[in-house]
Every structure is written in C-alpha cells, then in structure tokens.
Amino acid sequence: MSKSNDAGHFFQTSDALATIERKAAKAKNKHGDPIELPSKILAVRAIDDGSVYVAEAAGELKRVVLETSQVKRISSPAPAPLTSLAVSEATKTLYAGCWDKYIYSTPLSRSPSTVKQRLAGHTDFVKCLAATSLNGQPILLSGGGGADAVIIVWDLGTGKQLHKLRGHTKALQDFAIDPFSLPEGSAEPKDSFVLYTASSDPEIRCWHISWDSAYELPESLDKPILAHDTSVYRLRFDSEGDLWTASADKTVKHLVRSRDWEADTVLQHPDFVRDVVVAEQLGLVVTACRDEEVRVWDISSGDLVCTYSGHFEEVTGLALVGGGRKVVSVSIDATVRQWSLEKQEMARYLEELKREEDGDDVEEMVEKSEGGMLTAEEEAELAELMDDDDD
Template sequence: MSKSSDAGHFFQTTDALATTERKAAKAKNKHGNPIELPSKVLAVLAIDDGSVYVAEAAGEVKRVVLETNQVKRISSPAPAPITSLALSQATNTLYSGCWDKNIYSIPLVNSRSGTKQRLTGHTDFLKCLLATSLNGHPILLSGGADSAIIVWDLNTGKQLHKLKGHTKALQDFAIDPLNIPEGSAEPGDSFVLYSASSDPEIRRWHVSLDSAYELPESLDKPILGHDTSVYRLRFDSEGDLWTASADKTAKHLVRSRDWEADTVLQHPDFVRDVAVAEQSGLVATACRDEEVRVWDMSSGDLICTYSGHFEEVTGLALVSGGRQVVSVSIDGTLRQWSLERKEMARYLEEQKREEDGEPETDPAEKSEGGMLTAEEEAELAELMDDDD
C-alpha cells in the first residue's frame, strides 16, 4: 500500500486548514527580496564583506552574498540540524554547533589550521557558540541543551573549562564590553561572560585561560529581567543589555539601575532575537508570529512591522553598517529590511496600498517632479518624526 506525506491527505481541523492556506498565500510575497534556501534556517551570522553565513536544519552551512543573492555551500552536510555559528578571526575558521552534540570546524580560505576539527563534550545538542581570544589565544565557548558551558582551546581542540549553573538549556552568550580594552576587539587576560538559558536567570562568569567560575554576585543575585526563557543577549555601547524572551517581550536592562528594565517592547508571541542599531537609534526584533519589528531605542515606540516571512523568524543580523537587518526563518528564506526611516515609511505606505487593494504607485507619479504631496509629507512626518 502506498503512503503519503501530503498534509492534505490527513484529517485537519478547520483552524489548521486555515493556517495552511494563509501561509501558502503569504509564501508568494516578495517582501524583503527573499533568498530561498532548501531547508529551515536556524541561525545567521554576518561578516564584514557583505555576506552572511546561515545554518540549516538540513545540516548544511551556506554563505550568502547579499548584493548578488549568490548562495554557496561551505561545508559537508552534518548528520543533524545546525543550530548555531561562530567565526574565529584568530584561526579564520567557522564553527557550527549541531544537534548531534558535536561542534564542527570549517576552515575558511587562507585558514592557518586548514584542518577540520570535531569538538565533542556536550551530552545534549548544541544551542549557542561564541568565539573570542584571551591574550591572543583563540578560544570557543559553547552552550548546550545539557545546561553546560564549555570553554575550548582552539589551538588544541581540548576543553579548558566546563561550567554548570543554569538548570535548563543554554540559549545565548555575550561578553561584557566593559572588559575589553579600549581600541581592542578582543578581551585581555580575562573577561566576564553573561549567559542566558531556558530558565529566566541571566548569569555571570569570570573566564581566563587558567580558571573559570561563576561570580559571587551572580550566585547571590542572578539577573532576573524576564519571567521565562531568555533567547538573546545583546550589549549596547553603554554596557547595558538588550534581551529577547519567551515572555513575549524584548527589554533594555540598565546596568546602573541594577539591571532594571527601563524599556519593554511588547510582542504577541515569543521574541527570538534582538538587534541593536545604535547609529540609527533603532532596535529590531524577531518574533515567532512571523514578523520583524523595528523600534525607537529611546522611546520604545514601534516604527515599522515588516511582514514577509510565513513561518517563525529565528534570527537577525545587522549588515551594511547597521543600515539594514537580515532575517532568517523556519520558512527557508533569508530577507533584507531597511533601517532607513524614509525607506520604512515607504514600505508602510505600500503595505497600506496592498491592504486596500490599490495598485502599486510609481513614486514619480505622486506629484509633479516626483515629490510627495503635502498630505503625504505630513503622514510621513507623523510616522517617522524626522530622518535625523
């Protein structure tokens, strides 16, 4: 007897059918200049040459050149989904964390090592990676669903330290920028690591080549800015934290106020990622409701909601000097969104036309000389305030 995997051949509720139809219709949209990939995209990492690396559920890592939409596979397929990526500048090697509990190294062009490594030490699948160095010595930090943090020596591929403190799966890491010497991109002989997990506690650790331990203030009083899982940690230039959580908020936690939240960005579903574009005074968030939102950093006002993905948005990366944000999704697409206020206003205007069923208008036909009408200028001013 033949078997079918077509969902249409199985019993489905009315709600499930409606959701399937909605997503099928939405999948046809071209918002954000979608670049289609063959499987679910679970992580994205931007690099300085106008490209991003993406991690796929099919076990592959690909490099995407944003200007040309060129997609190139850079690794042999892993035996399970790739969940996380980290780039070591010191060794010119990309590291990928996998559901099979291993970390795979991918030597890049002109890599010093030129050899592939497999780092084995976690007892459950990988969730997050962070590459850095201590006094020029390359290290990698990994977090797993086993709630463990491992510090790896990238010269030898061996473990330096294994840290336990969280009670649930690790989700993200961030190095305290106040530990990084002025004018340097890397820490000196030690740093403080902030970690987030599927429990609501943000913990702090001292890490050096010789030792690693949880700080006494973290043991006594972990940072509790959320009610449940914290998916992302991002520091701003002031040393404050921006966080994304399953409690349906992104928050700005202020160091000088003992990590009190002074900005709370409410969402209708889990917030998977947050990206801080300080030069533009903006924060972008990725939500399980398929949307990418852009907020004003100072006021917390919602400026723009980008609709294009038709499944959960899993990650964000700032590109073009913070003038754009790239989003990736379970829907297998990568999309690019402007963080220029005029472009966001233009997008909102076109979205309104689509909703109203009006044809797209050529900007040159708006008024004589291609300028906006006074009424449209007023609407833009109200939406965006100004473009400074």
Template structure:
C-alpha cells in the same frame, strides 16, 4: 511501506487548514527580496557588508551574498540540524553547533589545513556559540541543552573548562564589553549567559581558570518570566534581551539590571538587535514579523511583513540594513532608512496578501522537509523549556 511527509495526507483541523492556506498565500510575497534555501534556517551570522552565513535544519552551513543573490555551500552536511554559528578570525574557521551534541569546524581560507573537524563534549543539543581570544589564543565557548558551558581551545579542540550553574538549556552567550576596557585585566573577561531557566548569569573566564562570579550566584539577573533567547550589549555596557515572555527589554547596569524599556510583542521574541548609530532596535518574533523600534521612546516605527514562518535570527548588514532568517527557509533584507520604512508601510497598506493565492510552484511540499519525528524534535529544540 512508504511514508509521506505531505501534510495533506493526514487529518487536519479547520484551524490547521486555515493556517496552511494563509501561509501558502503569504509565501507569494517578495518583501525583503527573499533568497529561498532548501530547509529551515535556525541561525545567521554576519560575514561582511554583503554576505551572511546561515545554519540550516538540513545540516548545512551556507554563505549567502545579498548583493548577487548567490548561495555557496561551505561544508559537507552534518547529520542533524545546525543551531548556531561562530567564526574565529584568527584560525579562519567557522564553527557550527548541532543538535547531535557536536560542534563542526569548517576552514574558511583557501588552502587552510584543518585536521579539527568535530568538537565533542556536550550531552545534549548545542544551542549557542561564541568565538573570541585571550592573550592571542583563540577560544570557543559553547552552551547546550545540557545546561553547561564549555570553553575550548579553538586550534586543538581541547576542553579548557566546563561550567555548570544554569538548571535548564543555555540559549545565548555574550562578553561584557566593560571587562575588555583599557583599564581591565587583559588575561580574562566576564561572560554573560542566558538560559531557559530565565536567569542571566556571569562568569570569570581566563585560560587558567573559569568560575561563576559570587554576585551572580547570590543574585542572578531575573528580568524575564521565562526563557531568554538573546542577549546583546550596547555601547554603554547595558543589555538588550529577547524572551519567550513576549518582550524585548533594555536592562540598565547602573540600576542593577532593571529594565527601563520594555517592547511588547504578540509572541516569543527570538532575537533583538540594537543599532546604536541609528538609535533603533530591531526584533525578530515568532509571529513571523520583523519590527523596528525607536530606542529612546520605545515606539514601533515599522513592522516588516514578509516571512510566513517564525523569524529565528537577525544580523546587521553594513550601516542601515538588517538581514532576517526564518523557519520558512528564506533570507530577507530590510532597510533601516526612515523613508524606505515609510514606503514599505504604504506598500503593505495597499496589499491584501491573505486574499491572493500563491502559484503552485511557490511552495513545494516536501522541499527541505523533515520526518514527523524530526519535526517534533525540532520543535523541542526551538521551544525547549519555554512554558
């Protein structure tokens, strides 16, 4: 018996049909110079000022050059969606976290010998990765839906430490820049972790030992009402955060991590990017939009409309461009120059995207689609413990 993935073959509510029609129409737009891939994009990482790496639900990692509009597949596909990316500059290796509970390693330099292909240790979806080094030794940190953090030797794949403190899925990891300052110890750093349990916790990490800091155990950072998807430090050592409570926040260290800026959104905020030299904040939202904010005033300067599905990640390209990726399978580029943002606003005002039908070949049903069961699992992966 044949099985169809075509939504048109199933009963749909009027609301679902209207949503499908709206997205099909919106898919026609060329805002952000979209480069269309074959499946949902779940993560992005900057390679250089022209290229980003992306992780797809189809289990592939690709390098996308935004200047030449070329796409290069980097490795044999993993057997399940890839959720996260980290690049080790020492070993010239790209690591990709997968929902099959493993981490896949791909050599990036030509002729690089790589006997390490897979790191196994988590018992649930791998959600986030962070590559760094200690005393010249490359290490990889991973967080998963099993609520654990693992510290790995990047060269051998050996587990150095396994940490447990969160009660729900890990979502993001970031190194405290003040723990890397000139007057800080050189054999360790402080790791911040964000989770679906809405807590931000802090850990001491060295090659010899790893543990949660006493102040974190006594008083984890509680700035959001629910899942925290992204944490990024600014130059002052303060935090920008993105959450399922529909806000992005600026948490100030000297105020015991209280928020002095809250950016309200109409839906989950998946990513936040602070562009310090421009005084701008960029956010990615489940409502399909990319927003640019004035970091000082908290005012929204521009809403970039182009994606027709949830925006899942952001990366800075050069000095004044941002790349966004989405469940719609597209990679788009947006300017942070004031005059170009103003021009975009004018263009959008002139358009009536929802009233224009997309060409038949614009959205191909079944292209890069998952089975119904896989779609349900992907929804669980994206929205784990959000409610």
C-alpha cells in the same frame, strides 16, 4: 470541522487548515527580496563584505551574498541540523553547533569538500557559540541545549577543553561578553573577561573567565538577574554596557547596568521573541518574533516604527549589515530577507503595503459587487477606491 478528500487534511481542525492556507498565500510575497534556500534556517552571522553565513536544518553551511543573491555551500553536510555559528578570525575558521552534540569546524580558506574536524564534549545538542581569545590564544565558547546546560571553554590551538561550567538548571540559549570587562578600545579580551549567559530558566548569570580558571561571580550566585518570567533567548550589549534581552515571555527588555539591571524599556510582542539587534547610530532596535514578523522600534521612546511582514514561518535570527543601516532576517520558511532601517525606506515600504492591502480590498469588493452583494455604502466605498487607483 472542515471536510476534505486530501489525506494531508485528515485530523486537522478548521483553524489548522486556515493557517496552512494563510501561509501558502503569504509564501508568494516578495517583501524583503527573499533569497530561497532548500531547508529551514536556524542561525545567521554577518560578514563585513556584504554577505552572511547561515546554518540550515539540512546540516549545511551556506554563504549568501546579499547584493547578488548568490548562495555558496561552504561545507559538506553535517548529519543533523546545525543550530549556531561562530567565526574565529584568528584561526580563519567557521564553527557550527549541531544537534548531534558535536561542534564542526570548517576552514574558510578551503573548498566545501574539506573534511570537517569536530569538537566533542556536550551530552546534548549544541545551542550557542562564540569565538574570542585569551592571552593572545584563540578560544571558543559553547553552550549546551536540552539536558546538557553546560558552558565549555575550548582551546582552539589544541582542540581541548579549558573549562566546563555548570550553574544553569536548563538548556543554554545565548551568551555575551561584557564589553566593560575588555581593555578600553578593544573588542578582544586580554587575560580575562566576564561572560553573561541566558538559558531556558529565566536567570541571567555571569562568569569570570581566564586561561587558568573560570567561575561564577559571587554576585551572580547570590542574585542572578531575573528580568523575565521564562526562557531568555538572546543577550545583546549596547555601547553603554546595558543589556537588551529577548524572551519567551513575549517581551524585549532594556536592562540598565547603573540601576542594577532594572528594565527601563519593555517592548511587548504577541508571541515569543527569538532575537534582538540594536542599530544605535539610527536609534533603533529590531526584533524577531515567532509570529513571523520583524519589528523596528525607536530606542528612546519604545514606539513601534515599522513592522516588516514577509516571512511566513517563525523568524529565527537577525543580523545587522550595511553599517547597521539594514537588517537581515532568516526563518523556518527557508528564506533570507533584507530590510532597510532608513526612515524613508521604511515609510516607502508601509505605503507599498497599504496599496497592496487596498488592492486586496478592491478585488474582494469587486467580486461582491458582481454578485450583487454590496450595500449602497459599500458601493460608494468601492467607487472611491477605484478612483484612487486611477490617480
């Protein structure tokens, strides 16, 4: 056990102190061109104009312009952390789920001082949101966290509940609309759609949603999808209608519809995987892990292409921007970072990272050399490294 007179170190193990020191050192890095915000970032949504919306633990919604790093507050603070985001193009409104059990709506055409409306219906914090339409009318889907575990379908025209669905035994984590249930060539439902849902239990369930009725599909009742060992944090459909799933079992899986949702690709991680996005035109999958890293994988082979290391706390969300050629990551470390998915840029980053690591090696070896602590072999290695730096 380390000794310290710092009150902040009382009752902390050597490992805990080492982690604090490591994160403090890593916080100085500028990888991913960090844009700093004042509090933890819990959710992110991309905007077509090169910006993202972010939800903060301080209860604020911000718009971040990626090219200029401009940060603009777009709502007055909520009384608790904001956990999730959804944008309704029909109502030109941004919706945010909150720890205080409410959903807050902020018109995007008004000033940040606008008094927010709120939707009440959950008995615990709101974990996930999605906006779409039915019969040409805007609706909102919300999933309850904690002990709630309920899906609510809202009529945004009236603010009233259309349906309340129960099936999961634990907190909702995410949901995704099945693209195969939409009219061909359309991103919006017509009179009904199928919703896939994930929660803190390992089951993925599916529901039929229309204006007049909502129910769990018989095949889901009989045999929900069981691809993971524990919580499923994210669901993403690709253009083939297959599912990519991220889980607390430390894997991302590609579930193939035509094989009854069998996993044909499993991406192993060292810790919980919080998010996954699919950059199909580049043949890449990007994952966000609790170990602070953003990883880029090859879709066809499942090989790891690049590990982006910059965040110094858990990565909480990802969003594709720039036509799917760049990914934005957000984190508990209160930064927004951007990473290229172009092969040349990833190679350039890896080379830069190696130079930084070699530079650290040189600095450490110089210190040992000055203290007369190097062996003959280490002296030769140091000389070689110094020659490389001169080149």
